[in-house]
Structures are given as C-alpha cells and as structure tokens.
Amino acid sequence: AEFRYKFANNFPLGHPMNNRMEEARDRILEETDGRFQLQIFPNNQLGSDTDTLNQVRSGAVEFFTLSGIILSSLVPVASINGMGFAFKDTGQVWSAMDGELGAYVRDKIKASRLHVMDKIFNNGFRQITTSTGPIEGPESLRSLKIRVPVSPLWTSMFQALGCAPASINWNEVYTALQSGIVDAQENPLSTVDVGKLFEVQKYCSLTNHMWDGFWMLANQRSWERLPDDIKEIVSRNIEQSTLEQREDIDRLNETLRASLEEHGLEFNEPDPAPIREQLRQANFYSEWRNNYGEEAWSLLEKVTGPLA
Amino acid sequence: MTVVSEDFIVGEVSENPEARAGSSFMRPVEFVSALLMAAVVVLLMAGVISRYVINTPLVWVEEAASICFIWLAMLGSAIALDRNEHLRLTLFLRLLPDRLQGPVEATALAAVAAFLIGMLPIAYEYAYEEWFITSAALHIPNTFRVAGIPVGFTMMLGLLIAHAFRAHSLREILIGTLVVAALTAIFWVLSDQFIAIGNVSLAFFLVLIVAFGLASGVPIAFCFGLGTLCYLAFASYVPAYVMIGRMDEGMSGVILLSVPVFVLLGCLLDTTGMGKTIVDFLASILGHVKAGMSYVLLTSLFIVSGISGSKVSDMATVAPALFPEMKRRGNKPPEMIAQLATGAAMADTVPPSIVLIVLGAVAGISIADLFASGFVVAIVLLLALMALARWRARKESMGGVRRAPLKVVLQLLVIAAPALVLPFIIRGAVSSGVATATEVSTIAVVYALAIGIVLYGGISYRTIYKMLVDTAAMSGAILLILGTALSMAWAITQAGVGQTIADFAANLPGGVFSFIAMSIVIFFVLGCVLEGLPALVLMSPLMFPIAAGFGMHPVHYAMIVVVAMNIGLMAPPIGIGFYLACRIGNVPPDDALRAIWPYIMALVTGLVMIAAFPWISLSVL
Ligand code: NA
Ligand code: NA
Numbered sequence: 001a002e003f004r005y006k007f008a009n010n011f012p013l014g015h016p017m018n019n020r021m022e023e024a025r026d027r028i029l030e031e032t033d034g035r036f037q038l039q040i041f042p043n044n045q046l047g048s049d050t051d052t053l054n055q056v057r058s059g060a061v062e063f064f065t066l067s068g069i070i071l072s073s074l075v076p077v078a079s080i081n082g083m084g085f086a087f088k089d090t091g092q093v094w095s096a097m098d099g100e101l102g103a104y105v106r107d108k109i110k111a112s113r114l115h116v117m118d119k120i121f122n123n124g125f126r127q128i129t130t131s132t133g134p135i136e137g138p139e140s141l142r143s144l145k146i147r148v149p150v151s152p153l154w155t156s157m158f159q160a161l162g163c164a165p166a167s168i169n170w171n172e173v174y175t176a177l178q179s180g181i182v183d184a185q186e187n188p189l190s191t192v193d194v195g196k197l198f199e200v201q202k203y204c205s206l207t208n209h210m211w212d213g214f215w216m217l218a219n220q221r222s223w224e225r226l227p228d229d230i231k232e233i234v235s236r237n238i239e240q241s242t243l244e245q246r247e248d249i250d251r252l253n254e255t256l257r258a259s260l261e262e263h264g265l266e267f268n269e270p271d272p273a274p275i276r277e278q279l280r281q282a283n284f285y286s287e288w289r290n291n292y293g294e295e296a297w298s299l300l301e302k303v304t305g306p307l308a
Numbered sequence: 309m310t311v312v313s314e315d316f317i318v319g320e321v322s323e324n325p326e327a328r329a330g331s332s333f334m335r336p337v338e339f340v341s342a343l344l345m346a347a348v349v350v351l352l353m354a355g356v357i358s359r360y361v362i363n364t365p366l367v368w369v370e371e372a373a374s375i376c377f378i379w380l381a382m383l384g385s386a387i388a389l390d391r392n393e394h395l396r397l398t399l400f401l402r403l404l405p406d407r408l409q410g411p412v413e414a415t416a417l418a419a420v421a422a423f424l425i426g427m428l429p430i431a432y433e434y435a436y437e438e439w440f441i442t443s444a445a446l447h448i449p450n451t452f453r454v455a456g457i458p459v460g461f462t463m464m465l466g467l468l469i470a471h472a473f474r475a476h477s478l479r480e481i482l483i484g485t486l487v488v489a490a491l492t493a494i495f496w497v498l499s500d501q502f503i504a505i506g507n508v509s510l511a512f513f514l515v516l517i518v519a520f521g522l523a524s525g526v527p528i529a530f531c532f533g534l535g536t537l538c539y540l541a542f543a544s545y546v547p548a549y550v551m552i553g554r555m556d557e558g559m560s561g562v563i564l565l566s567v568p569v570f571v572l573l574g575c576l577l578d579t580t581g582m583g584k585t586i587v588d589f590l591a592s593i594l595g596h597v598k599a600g601m602s603y604v605l606l607t608s609l610f611i612v613s614g615i616s617g618s619k620v621s622d623m624a625t626v627a628p629a630l631f632p633e634m635k636r637r638g639n640k641p642p643e644m645i646a647q648l649a650t651g652a653a654m655a656d657t658v659p660p661s662i663v664l665i666v667l668g669a670v671a672g673i674s675i676a677d678l679f680a681s682g683f684v685v686a687i688v689l690l691l692a693l694m695a696l697a698r699w700r701a702r703k704e705s706m707g708g709v710r711r712a713p714l715k716v717v718l719q720l721l722v723i724a725a726p727a728l729v730l731p732f733i734i735r736g737a738v739s740s741g742v743a744t745a746t747e748v749s750t751i752a753v754v755y756a757l758a759i760g761i762v763l764y765g766g767i768s769y770r771t772i773y774k775m776l777v778d779t780a781a782m783s784g785a786i787l788l789i790l791g792t793a794l795s796m797a798w799a800i801t802q803a804g805v806g807q808t809i810a811d812f813a814a815n816l817p818g819g820v821f822s823f824i825a826m827s828i829v830i831f832f833v834l835g836c837v838l839e840g841l842p843a844l845v846l847m848s849p850l851m852f853p854i855a856a857g858f859g860m861h862p863v864h865y866a867m868i869v870v871v872a873m874n875i876g877l878m879a880p881p882i883g884i885g886f887y888l889a890c891r892i893g894n895v896p897p898d899d900a901l902r903a904i905w906p907y908i909m910a911l912v913t914g915l916v917m918i919a920a921f922p923w924i925s926l927s928v929l
C-alpha cells in the first residue's frame with residue numbers, strides 16, 4: 001500500500017469500535033484500490049492513552065481514538081461532554097456533539113495541531129458499581145471510597161458529591177476492589193464486563209452520571225499528506241462506522257445489563273435529580289462554567305437546559 | 309543486640325568486581341536522589357494515611373510520587389553509570405586477545421555515547437512538547453515531570469566522556485569513535501534499502517545490534533536502546549521521538565514504585581541486623597536439611613508474590629532482605645540468582661498477578677478462574693524447582709551441621725520475632741484493604757525503621773543517607789532496562805508481525821499438539837524480547853481464538869502461555885528478567901549465566917506437565 005497508517009485504541013478486539021473500524025478498514029482498502037491500508041492496534045498495544053496521545057501528536061501513530069475527558073489534558077474544553085448529569089439521554093448527546101458544541105470542541109482540538117473527524121464514537125453513559133450497597137441518592141455517595149480515573153472533571157465531581165475519590169492504576173483496580181482498598185468504581189457497563197469487575201462487585205447503580213465518547217484524532221501532517229480523494233474516502237468510511245458503532249453500543253448496553261445480572265450484579269436506577277441538586281449546591285457547575293468559559297457553557301446549556 | 313558497624317557498606321557483599329566508587333563531582337546529584345527517594349516513601353505513606361486513616365484520599369499523591377520517581381530513575385541511572393553499575397556481559401570480551409579488549413571497550417563506550425547523542429535532541433523536544441499537557445492531578449505542565457529524561461541523558465553523556473578519557477588512551481577512543489561513526493554512516497546510506505526490506509530490517513537491527521552490543525560489553529539497557537533507535541532512525545519512517553514516551557512510561561509506572569522502596573527495605577533489614585536474625589532463625593530450623601535455604605528462598609518468593617502483582621517487585625522484596633546474610637553464610641551467589649529469577653517466574657501466577665489481570669481483560673477470561681488456576685500451577689512449578697534444588701544439593705556435606713536444639717531455635721525465634729512478623733504485616737495490610745501492593749512497601753519501611761531503631765540498636769543518619777543513594781543507583785539501573793525494553797517492544801508491536809506469527813502457528817501440521825508446542829516457543833521467545841505484558845497484549849487476542857478452535861479450555865491455554873512467557877523472560881542472554889534479578893541480587897550476570905539453565909529446564913519440565921495434563925490447571929475451577 002502507498003499509505004500504511006496505524007490506528008491505535010484502547011478497546012479489545014471484538015468491541016464494537018474495533019469491529020466497525022475493521023469494516024471501515026476493508027471498505028477503504030477496496031475503494032482506494034489498495035492505496036490506503038489501516039492497521040489496527042487494539043488494547044493499548046502501543047501504549048497508555050496519555051502516551052499514545054503523544055504518539056499521534058508526533059506522527060508515530062497516525063490515528064487514535066481518545067476519550068474527550070482524557071484529551072482535556074491537552075485541550076481543556078474537550079472534557080465538556082462528560083459534564084456530570086448534564087445529558088438526559090443519548091438523543092441530547094448527539095444533538096450537542098453533532099451540533100454546535102461538538103463543532104466548538106473540534107475547533108479547539110484542531111487549534112492544538114491535531115486533525116479530528118467530525119463524528120464522535122459512543123462509549124455510553126458511565127455507571128457506578130459498589131461492593132457495599134446500591135447508590136440510591138446523594139446520601140449513599142457520601143464518604144464512598146470510589147476509584148476514579150485521575151482527571152480534573154472526575155475528581156472535582158466526586159469531591160463535590162462528598163465521595164472519597166481515590167486514584168488507582170487500572171491494572172490494580174480488580175485487586176483493589178477485591179481487598180476493599182476502595183469500595184466502588186465507575187465506568188461504562190462494557191468496561192465492567194471486560195475488566196471482569198462483576199467478580200468483585202455486588203451492586204450496579206445506573207446513575208448515568210457522565211457521558212463519555214471517543215474522538216477519532218489524526219496526526220495533522222500525516223492527514224494533510226493524503227490526496228483529497230483518499231481523504232474523502234477515509235473520512236466517509238470512518239463516519240459511517242462511527243454512526244454504526246453508536247447504535248451497537250446502545251444495543252450492547254441493553255444486553256449487558258441482562259448478562260451482568262446473570263453474573264450476580266444487582267441493578268438499580270436511582271433518581272438523578274437530587275444528586276444533580278447536590279452538585280449545584282456545591283457550586284460544581286458554576287466552577288466548571290468558569291473553567292470552560294461562557295461560550296462553551298452556553299452551547300452546552302442550549303441542549304441540556306440550565307445546569308448551574 | 310546486633311552491633312551495627314558505622315562503616316557498613318551496602319554494596320560490601322557485591323560480587324560486581326567492576327563497580328567503581330562514585331566520583332566526587334556527583335555528590336550533589338547523589339544528594340538530590342536521596343531526597344527524591346525519601347520523598348517517594350513519605351508521599352506513599354501520606355497516601356495510605358489519607359485514604360485509610362482519615363478517609364480523604366489525596367488524589368495528587370500518586371502523581372507527585374511518579375514525578376519524583378522518573379527523576380529518581382534518571383538521576384539514579386546517571387549515578388549507576390558513574391559507578392559502572394549498569395549490567396553488562398563481559399564474558400565474550402574476556403575471550404578476546406588482550407590488545408583487542410581496549411579498542412572494543414572503547415567502541416562500546418562510543419556506541420553508548422552515540423545512543424545518548426541520538427536521544428538528547430528528541431528528549432529535549434519531548435520535554436518541550438509536554439509543556440502543552442497539563443497534569444491531571446497537580447494541574448502543572450507535564451514538563452516538570454519529563455524534564456528528568458533530558459537532564460539524565462545529558463549527565464550520562466558527560467559522565468561517559470569523562471570516563472572514556474580516564475580509562476582509555478586517545479588512540480582507543482579514536483578507533484571506537486571511528487568504528488561507530490562508520491557504522492552510522494553505512495546505515496544512513498543504506499536507509500532506503502532498509503525501509504524497502506521492511507520487517508527483515510527489524511530482525512536485523514533488533515537481533516544483530518543487540519547481540520553485538522551484548523558481546524562487546526555494552527550495558528543491556530543501552531543494547532535495547534541502540535537496536536531500537538537504529539531501527540527507527542534508519543529503517544522506518546516513524547520518528548524516534550516515540551522512544552522517549554515509551555521510556556517515560558516504562559520507567560514511571562506506578563506499580564514499579566514499590567521496587568526502590570522494597571530495595572530500601574532490604575538495606576534497612578540488613579543494616580539493622582534484622583535480616584540476619586531472620587536468616588539465623590530459618591537456618592536453625594532448616595540448616596541441617598540439604599538445600600534448606602533454597603527452600604526458604606523459593607517459598608518466600610511464592611509467599612510475597614501473593615502480595616504484589618509484579619515479578620520485579622517480588623524479587624526486590626526477597627533478595628535485598630535475605631541475600632546479604634545468605635552470601636555471608638557461604639551460599640553461592642550464582643545459584644541464588646538462578647533460584648531468585650526462576651522462582652519469580654514460578655510465583656508470577658500466584659494471585660494477585662498483574663499479568664493474569666491483563667490477560668483476563670484482553671482474552672476475556674474470568675480473572676477469578678485465572679487466579680485459582682494460577683495458584684495450582686505455581687505450586688507445580690515450585691515443586692519442580694525445589695526438587696532440582698534438592699538434587700543439586702545432594703553432595704552438600706551435612707557432616708558438621710547438626711540440627712539446632714529446640715532451646716536455641718526458640719531463643720533465635722524470640723530475637724527474630726519483631727522481624728519475622730514483617731511479612732504478616734505486609735500481607736495483612738494488603739488483604740485487609742489498608743494499602744495497595746505499591747503502598748505497602750512504605751509501611752514495611754516505616755516499621756523496619758522504627759523497630760530497627762528501638763530494638764536493634766539504631767541506624768546512623770550517614771548510613772540511611774548511603775542507603776538512599778545506593779537504592780537510587782540500583783533503581784536507576786533497573787528502570788533504564790525496563791524503559792528501553794518497552795521502547796523495543798513498541799518497535800516490534802508496530803511492525804504488525806503478530807498476525808503473521810499467529811497464522812503460522814494456526815496452520816502447522818500436527819493439530820493441537822504442534823499448536824501448543826509452537827505457542828510455547830512463541831511466548832518463550834516473545835517473553836525474552838518483549839518483557840511480559842507487551843507480549844501478552846500483542847499475541848493473546850490473536851492466539852486465544854485459535855486455541856479455542858482446537859477445543860482448548862482458555863484457562864488451560866492461559867497458564868501455558870503465561871508460564872512460557874515467564875520462562876523466556878528469565879532466559880539469558882536476552883531475557884531482561886534475568887538481568888533484573890542479577891541487579892537486584894547484586895551478582896554479575898556473567899557468573900549467573902550458567903547456573904540458571906538447570907533451573908530453566910526444571911521450569912520447562914513443569915510447563916510440559918501443565919500443557920500435557922489440562923486437569924492440573926482446571927482442577928480447581
Ligand atoms: Na503474584
Ligand atoms: Na507477583
């Protein structure tokens with residue numbers, strides 16, 4: 001192939017993102033008559049998220065999907081899609097992320113010398129699992145020892161909720177939950193399933209507290225090196241796969257609940273309103289409005305209604 | 309009780325004849341390293357207290373510790389270079405005629421210098437680019453963290469040049485420089501050809517350069533680094549810049565933080581005499597048994613592996629605590645290293661095990677099942693190693709040794725009791741959820757320090773300072789190997805050779821039998837060159853579906869590949885685990901090279917049994 005580009009991501013093979021990107025790879029290869037070949041590196045094979053972000057900036061890998069929340073270390077506003085209890089459902093998510101808010105975020109990403117595809121992949125809403133008891137409202141979150149990924153949005157939100165958020169390396173999370181170093185963790189259901197966390201957790205509360213999605217980033221020079229016709233074929237096929245992946249994830253989350261219940265997780269669906277109220281009283285929203293700036297915040301509230 | 313000599317030197321039992329005393333101009337660097345080492349202990353301790361005692365975890369602690377850690381690793385590497393403590397093989401060098409040794413060694417130095425010169429600009433660029441990344445917990449530019457890398461490389465280059473002019477004649481330096489310059493020029497000219505032949509050049513650079521480097525006495529860490537740098541620079545379009553990021557990740561993983569702290573613990577135990585009381589007590593029970601101390605060593609590894617999930621950490625827990633006294637008692641260092649390395653490979657599947665957790669996630673297998681099975685598999689391997697140790701000790705003369713009378717045993721038990729409870733404290737702290745495997749090392753250090761001062765006659769500040777510096781140097785030598793090995797793993801992974809290998813294994817004649825045999829070979833070789841995790845993450849998603857197609861139980865197959873990979877990791881002359889064991893146990897690799905093979909064969913025997921009898925792995929599911 002004339003262009004052989006690497007695509008790195010942190011999902012295992014068999015995850016909808018990799019399934020759909022394998023299809024995209026095959027379609028692109030065919031439509032470009034073999035001129036463009038995408039090589040997929042799943043599972044963080046090429047490095048952790050933070051280091052792969054480095055690699056896509058330097059051109060060591062050409063494509064990389066990254067959670068907006070993690071990307072915020074480079075592009076602060078990119079974490080806005082994870083704003084706590086902002087979106088009611090995926091419908092709202094797509095009108096924000098395919099609309100003005102998404103465009104605003106993409107502009108900021110491009111300003112930091114990265115190319116980004118128009119559509120964001122779906123990672124679904126994040127849920128809380130615990131070994132101590134279901135999350136029923138703000139009281140059950142108070143003093144809860146919960147593992148969260150280290151990122152400002154996560155820590156500030158769980159601190160505002162009165163939790164005791166702890167940073168634990170992902171590879172140690174299973175053991176930490178097993179020995180009770182922490183009692184809880186939060187992730188999309190698919191991660192709970194992949195990490196076998198149901199073996200060491202009892203309850204799963206469908207809090208839908210954050211929505212997480214993955215931007216398809218590309219190294220700017222590698223992207224611009226492509227002839228226009230190939231750019232068009234690649235963009236179009238990745239977009240098609242993104243839209244299909246979005247639906248896959250929604251379907252997967254429905255079947256996952258059943259299979260995780262079979263593995264012994266007890267599910268409940270707490271009312272988000274009192275938790276959101278707690279966040280408001282802790283000035284969580286007004287603090288983040290200041291961090292993101294009025295423009296980004298108003299684009300968010302245009303879709304979600306007033307938060308702060 | 310035990311008298312502690314003021315002039316005690318931690319390295320006194322070192323078998324490394326090449327180690328030099330540190331240069332005086334490195335004193336400020338040593339001072340900073342000691343501070344960083346102390347800071348790591350204090351920070352981790354603060355993490356435990358804030359989370360467990362006052363239930364308000366400090367999220368920034370881990371990040372702060374990791375900043376100290378990468379600086380510690382780089383400054384420690386520089387100190388290790390100054391003291392000539394980076395591990396290298398001199399076996400082949402010594403086979404050369406005398407008049408060739410000087411020029412070859414000078415060439416090796418020039419090669420290391422070339423590596424450092426190649427890395428310097430990209431390390432600075434990396435530190436600059438990280439200015440745009442805000443750290444997640446402390447909200448500071450990441451440059452504060454990664455600047456340790458260019459600073460460390462600069463220091464190492466300076467030290468190297470200074471050493472070259474001290475140790476070699478101008479003529480030798482000139483020859484060395486010319487050879488390296490000529491090779492660089494040839495590679496550069498042939499660059500297009502190298503790119504054209506694709507993955508063949510990957511093999512060329514990673515096998516030949518690493519092998520030549522090893523043979524000519526280039527330290528192992530730089531062999532990996534040179535091979536990778538040459539491949540990326542001359543045989544690919546990938547910017548070599550990526551190496552800095554990989555080294556950064558390989559050297560500052562949170563899980564590795566426990567390594568220097570456990571090494572420090574070992575120094576403390578030895579200096580206070582607590583290590584001696586432990587060994588005295590164990591010897592009073594087992595001294596009259598042939599291979600008694602080998603049993604102690606192997607069982608200790610099995611037990612501590614139930615605490616941490618990492619092999620390096622297991623070795624760092626056991627060796628510094630037991631080795632100095634065992635060496636004084638006349639146990640043979642090469643034999644001890646062989647048992648340490650293969651014992652760590654054996655114990656790796658004892659739960660918890662990071663390798664099994666990652667494998668569970670990557671290949672979609674129940675981690676609880678893997679843990680249960682891993683425990684049994686480790687016992688099988690433990691028995692194999694013990695049997696070999698016993699057989700090798702068959703000619704040990706036990707004439708002068710009589711079983712210690714019960715009264716003496718009890719006396720020693722009383723003296724050793726405060727030290728002997730240490731493993732139980734560690735174990736208890738982890739299993740009751742007080743501390744992570746990383747943090748527990750600091751609890752042990754604080755305990756040993758307190759008990760050492762109160763009960764065992766104290767330690768002077770000077771000795772503590774020296775321990776901190778020595779620990780920094782040893783950690784630097786260990787972490788630099790891990791860092792360059794991870795960048796080599798990246799080069800292999802990105803070349804996309806995994807699928808080719810998997811297809812080859814799937815289509816062998818001979819069905820499931822030859823597939824298993826080929827899997828063992830593949831994971832053995834990949835374990836050798838890729839370190840543990842990268843090999844698993846690369847190959848498992850490709851190999852497990854094939855195994856399932858042959859009707860194998862995934863847990864059975866998992867045990868086969870993990871054990872094969874761990875054996876490969878410990879197999880010299882490439883397996884990096886072997887070098888880490890030598891560094892941690894303070895024994896030159898040349899000496900341990902031969903002693904380890906019988907033990908590797910014992911593990912292989914165990915592996916063949918595990919592969920042939922699936923019920924061993926599956927009995928407890
Ligand atoms: Na273990
Ligand atoms: Na272990």
